Amino acid sequence: MKKIPVGILGATGMVGQNYIALLAGHPWFEVAYVAASPRSAGKKYGDAIAGRWALPKPCQPSLAELVIADASDVPRAVAAASRGELTFVFSALEMGKEEIVALEERYAAAGIPVVSNASANRWTDDVPMLIAEVNPDHADVIPLQRKARGWDKGFIAVKPNCSIQSYMTPVWALLQAGYEIRRMIVTTMQAVSGAGYPGVPSLDIIDNVVPYIGGEEEKSEKEPLKILGTVENGKIRSAEAPLISAHCNRVPVINGHTVTVSMEFGGKKPSVEQVERIWSEFRALPQELKLPMAPEYPIIVHSEANRPQPNKDRDVCKGMAVSVGRVRSCHVFDLRFVGLSHNTVRGAAGGGILNAELLKSKGYLA
Amino acid sequence: MKKIPVGILGATGMVGQNYIALLAGHPWFEVAYVAASPRSAGKKYGDAIAGRWALPKPCQPSLAELVIADASDVPRAVAAASRGELTFVFSALEMGKEEIVALEERYAAAGIPVVSNASANRWTDDVPMLIAEVNPDHADVIPLQRKARGWDKGFIAVKPNCSIQSYMTPVWALLQAGYEIRRMIVTTMQAVSGAGYPGVPSLDIIDNVVPYIGGEEEKSEKEPLKILGTVENGKIRSAEAPLISAHCNRVPVINGHTVTVSMEFGGKKPSVEQVERIWSEFRALPQELKLPMAPEYPIIVHSEANRPQPNKDRDVCKGMAVSVGRVRSCHVFDLRFVGLSHNTVRGAAGGGILNAELLKSKGYLA
Amino acid sequence: MKKIPVGILGATGMVGQNYIALLAGHPWFEVAYVAASPRSAGKKYGDAIAGRWALPKPCQPSLAELVIADASDVPRAVAAASRGELTFVFSALEMGKEEIVALEERYAAAGIPVVSNASANRWTDDVPMLIAEVNPDHADVIPLQRKARGWDKGFIAVKPNCSIQSYMTPVWALLQAGYEIRRMIVTTMQAVSGAGYPGVPSLDIIDNVVPYIGGEEEKSEKEPLKILGTVENGKIRSAEAPLISAHCNRVPVINGHTVTVSMEFGGKKPSVEQVERIWSEFRALPQELKLPMAPEYPIIVHSEANRPQPNKDRDVCKGMAVSVGRVRSCHVFDLRFVGLSHNTVRGAAGGGILNAELLKSKGYLA
């Protein structure tokens, strides 16, 4: 099977680098097009990232030779697509919100689907914000999006913020099992890689905690509601529950966002054992379809009292599983637990790739 | 004024060392007696701590010459007291709970007051668990304790766990201002020094978070209720609110426990501005009495979005103030904030010294 | 091909756990016997390490069921060997030096070869101290060792300390290329995992450097001389050069020892380019034999000014390569460079496994 040629917009940034690293050896996709800011355009990818490559595994030599396109040069991408050298793009753009919305729309309008990691289009109401295990059906707003925009093959799909990944799949598994979650209070302890590169200065985080991340609490509270929403009249209408309150903190951890969660149920309340069973047994469409990036176990339940821990558990199932532990009752709400997910894999490039696999399976990346 | 000679039980441990360091130059007290396990007994203090002194400021040379007593040798302490060389002891004992209870009682019965940092006697119902700004009146259970036990000059008073210090004074200030707090959900991010020495292995905490500290959540939930309790029939009866749920985590920070707090009020709800004003203006008995260890400002309110931070704010007011910030409304409960206190100063030796100052002022350490 | 059943002495410790982890899926060897202290003996391996497993990848479930033997119960190992269930043991014993020497000799005398990670037998003059790429010929002292001791199939072979791995292969490559190194001054910056578990307290290393590791400087200075020595009369006679002076430091890094090296040459002096070429092209017996654990490239030469770095480069070639960089001239000596190796892989269990593969290839583990 010939691999599908994909592009990466924002290929030199932290998330772009993660796409490059995670797509190495991917069975369906191969990176054939890299685009970045005008400053990098025209350089070989290897030269552009020299001294800025932030990952343990080196960049594949073949990609180092790719010449970087200007991300704003949509006609160039269209030309590549017409030669069969580009089917869709992953967007890891780092620009102002309006610029990203406009640029992602130009790609989509030109027939090039955009699977985006950026937050810019998350609240566009006909753009699905996908966690492949949770709301794969939201992908089906794409035909309506195309129709409304007058787009033919192009579309825009996004993934949510990294901070919610540690609790969103567990929450969904409980909802799907018939339990109603009314309210949640969550406190995140987030890794520095979530801030990109150079990101958090070391002077601010060695021997320290920063109890604030701009915009993160709002995302952590609101994005779950769109993901749990319903498609109505070609748009996604957000759910009204669970009501979430988030405290977001930065801690001296390189990768892996940890979260403490307290949940209040409406109606019947599951026992600790029921919750652990529901999570252990949870499988969803990506597992059914055996998508290449899908974790075999979407939720790993730990029984030791002191797990999950970012340093020890973030890499489980290629960094794509959510680890949970310390499921226990709560005197204030009903149940508490600790969640963990790898923010630059599950929460960023890995989640984006899984979304693309889902979209391919559903026929939207034909 | 001649200084009051004090002893330290458990003088070689981490908390004992902090007592030594913080009492250097104290205007009322001077360390005259150091006691530890039989293993250290008979050695000079300086020799016993060589290579184990864990603090930046070196031990005062005069104390290095003190010969360590066996902490279980109460008669020796009594003899020192009869010579006017010992008035009371700070207990920083590290032993099993029953052993500490028995040993602290033996000192008290022998006429030597015990101001304890240990958790062993925290739930003894005629033992006051004091935060000097919050429940100084609980000290008045001492005459009843003495009478019930048949003790003359001796008594036992304790301080609560370090994990609650970051929210307990703020909570008290609001209660005192007439606001009822019904429920709280707190998540702590605690420093490694809270685990003593050697304590947390570096392999477990560099680039990591450990979402569990044995026994800490129970202490964080229950101890506030005793502190807010009332003296009835010579015993302290715990309050019934606020109901607290705690998630306790260890983070790669040396000193300073950070906590995120969500509060639900009963009755009238204060605004953010009201809360900030109440906290900024809060003063209590230690400030009124100008106790030497009392912070000038018990609660420091930060207005910058990203404060307080342990590395930058833990040392304010000699490490004795609680820093708070990010006071803001909450969609799930009513109000949220971030608290911070220095766990080995305010939360341990410094808090113990302030308690002793309070007890001295009230005439119990005559 | 049936796999060779191997045992691990000290299987529950940090190095023992690393052997377990690295031997998962090994093409030649399979763990069939685990032994530890009497405290763990009789327990299932999974139970013994519960809460003490210090590695990211979980222990293979099949090994969790193995019942731990008492490491001092040599007859039990002999019985296993007679049933074909044990061919040789990896020693990761953590005991006093004399006890380890005695116990390793008892295994060897009983016909069970010992491939040891312990330092106890490193200076026994008929015991080879092997780095597979440097002195594989020292293995040939084994027949003489057996003869002198009256042992039949058993023998003892050891590996050197983790601190020398970052410069020993580079040094050897230059010596082999005909350059004489007279003197070296090295400063190590060593990871906390080198101290085992619990090892370095976090209070001693967060935001800190500890400029001392007991015994480490002596090992770093002397062990290279034995490795470069010659076999004479059935014993290994140490070389007399290079003279090495070592400063050993502990830094807040989890894995990976970094070292700065200054070298003075005798006779002709290589240029920077020559050195880089010699290192890049260096291959040795393990590469020739394509031993499973051998790194494809024993020495990786970095050209970026700020590499190698432990966090980014320690895992290259499965953690078995030495990374070097910053090769440059020196006004005081002749040449300087920075070296890096993964201390718990190349410097401990991985190096031991490679040694066993070498010994197997040479026919000593028949």
Add this chain to the structure above:
Amino acid sequence: MKKIPVGILGATGMVGQNYIALLAGHPWFEVAYVAASPRSAGKKYGDAIAGRWALPKPCQPSLAELVIADASDVPRAVAAASRGELTFVFSALEMGKEEIVALEERYAAAGIPVVSNASANRWTDDVPMLIAEVNPDHADVIPLQRKARGWDKGFIAVKPNCSIQSYMTPVWALLQAGYEIRRMIVTTMQAVSGAGYPGVPSLDIIDNVVPYIGGEEEKSEKEPLKILGTVENGKIRSAEAPLISAHCNRVPVINGHTVTVSMEFGGKKPSVEQVERIWSEFRALPQELKLPMAPEYPIIVHSEANRPQPNKDRDVCKGMAVSVGRVRSCHVFDLRFVGLSHNTVRGAAGGGILNAELLKSKGYLA
């Protein structure tokens, strides 16, 4: 005594902030003028640093009200000086080298002495590079500098790089005692605060070592020679020994540069005991003059094997002493030791203030 009004050029940067913090309560000097880039000019100092203040102790409220001048607006400084509101400036400018040279010269030419922390003028041959305990006599090049430049009251004096402070005073003490040091090999382990703010990204230094700091090795090797040089014909001529080779590394430490040093002596060689005695007893002009910022003991000798350590020893003597330890013989050279100094105090603002105190005592800041 009326305090001398001083200015700070580059007052909003990291070093500038340290000047502000260290001058709080200074008995001779008071900050009366703050200047920074045009971006900050016109703002109140408190507003300009809001959210960028990087130090534990808050900025003095009185300084928060100072309006920032444009650092390039020399006439404004001259006007302040003419009103008696400015006597001299500390330069903590962060600009290109040529710009700093030009600007510092404009201040000096206008009659305002410049005590600089910047590296720009370190190699100007009539500018003294001062460590107050080592080469206070180099200050006497100032009259010659003034004469050559045609300056009246103004002059430029600088301090050396932070990386050399941990070994320069110890080296000087030995030279002064009559021992000739021919060659030295040093390896530094430098704190992240040395890179300023934002400086080192946390992604590059958590769980990591970066074995390179641009330009730092050259400074560490060359600057000592100027400091040890002699004044000849109105210029400072560098010494020719000791020859120094430096390896400079960044480690995950907030403050405090640690260095390992190997020294080769010419002529007679001191014993370990002699070296420790020389260092313990070393006092110099700043101690004699009892300058306010001078450490009581310029060199603190540690006897414990594992000291000095940055976290525990950097703050000794207000951060102005150099701590040394592990003095021991060396097989390759003659003697080895570990040095430590606080890079943002002794190595930056504190050293600058001590230099100003020295220059005041010598009458150059009349």
